[in-house]
């Protein structure tokens with residue numbers, strides 16, 4: 625018998641903020657065996673705050689100003705954090721052209737005739753800048769001008785309140801493997817993975833590396849189990865498409881992610897995945 629409080633099917637899922645784009649994804653959710661999480665905006669809020677500024681040239685204010693300028697048009701949460709950290713009233717009209725956002729690396733632009741790069745170690749390597757190693761836990765944004773290293777900015781994000789619960793709830797519904805993938809550095813990835821209870825993680829990945837990781841995990845899984853990738857949609861549309869089930873964060877997520885996804889979590893709570901599995905199994909059980 626079906627309890628009156630149970631809302632089954634696609635409608636029931638949507639009443640709980642879980643948008644499932646078709647009944648075939650209900651079948652796939654019922655057989656969920658592997659869940660692959662993106663880090664930023666998925667297990668973390670994706671809201672970075674500037675913690676420290678370490679210039680090797682200029683002063684701290686100038687370094688932050690330069691980074692905020694280059695990030696002016698970025699849609700990435702890191703770009704938003706660097707812009708927010710800079711006082712608006714001090715905004716001047718220095719010239720920026722040729723802005724190029726490189727997925728999984730950062731942003732490069734021409735500022736007053738000089739090539740300014742703002743991003744991670746990979747981005748520094750592309751211009752041959754000798755970046756300084758930083759041992760603090762936090763996401764590190766390096767800055768180089770014409771290939772010369774000028775310092776770094778430490779920024780920090782926070783783990784979502786329900787991420788750890790989301791991972792343990794997945795184990796309880798029988799998901800055998802949970803994995804985290806990120807373009808961020810190893811120190812940050814290790815810290816987040818440990819805190820949320822994910823044993824396997826891979827850091828320093830470009831968007832294309834995330835696709836290869838998902839392909840490997842698809843090969844390794846049991847034939848009757850399905851694999852889900854969960855992301856916020858910033859640069860992960862290809863990997864959302866590659867998974868059996870692409871799950872996107874609806875509130876933070878980009879339009880591209882919501883398009884590419886098979887399931888959308890309207891309130892951005894990863895704990896809704898285990899609930900989706902439970903609803904899917906009950907729906908299928910009732911249909912049989």
Ligand code: ADP
Pocket residue numbers: 662663664665695698700702703725726727728729730731742743744763764765805806807808809831858859
């Ligand atoms: P994740 O894999 O955790 O979701 P992303 O793939 O979005 O993260 O970004 C990976 C890394 O690329 C970031 O940790 C950062 O080092 C760098 N990066 C990406 N976009 C930017 C940006 N706009 N400014 C500076 N760095 C960036």
Ligand code: MG
Pocket residue numbers: 662663664665855856857858859860
């Ligand atoms: Mg991401």
